[in-house]
Amino acid sequence: QVQLVESGGGLVQPGGSLRLSCTTSGIIFSLGEVNWYRQAPDNQRDLVASISRGGKTTYADFVKGRFTISRDNAKNTVYLQMNSLKPEDTAVYYCNARLLLGTYWGQGTQVTVSS
Numbered sequence: 001q002v003q004l005v006e007s008g009g010g011l012v013q014p015g016g017s018l019r020l021s022c023t024t025s026g027i028i029f030s031l032g033e034v035n036w037y038r039q040a041p042d043n044q045r046d047l048v049a050s051i052s053r054g055g056k057t058t059y060a061d062f063v064k065g066r067f068t069i070s071r072d073n074a075k076n077t078v079y080l081q082m083n084s085l086k087p088e089d090t091a092v093y094y095c096n097a098r099l100l101l102g103t104y105w106g107q108g109t110q111v112t113v114s115s
Contacts, residue, residue: 002026002104004095009109012085016113020080022095022106029071032099034078036069038091038111045094049080063089085113 008020033052039045049069050058057069068081078095090113095106
């Protein structure tokens with residue numbers, strides 16, 4: 001059974017940093033595209049960042065220059081480094097993987113940016 005597990009969320013002050021991790025069992029991240037989404041209360045789920053099978057990265061305009069997505073193939077883990085966090089970044093962050101076998105979601109990790 002495929003599981004995606006996010007970790008690294010928490011409470012941070014504005015301007016601070018967090019690094020989210022997404023690990024998995026049952027699939028190999030480097031064989032597909034991995035994405036980070038986020039969803040704030042009463043909002044839709046938005047795409048934040050993507051890393052393709054070939055390692056190409058893309059970002060939503062609202063995080064460009066602040067967030068970095070990366071992949072460690074040896075650890076089969078994808079990261080989202082989040083810097084210069086703002087209160088509007090507060091949301092549940094979800095890891096998503098799209099492979100030929102299917103599409104998979106994690107349970108999410110809460111990120112709260114508040115003073």
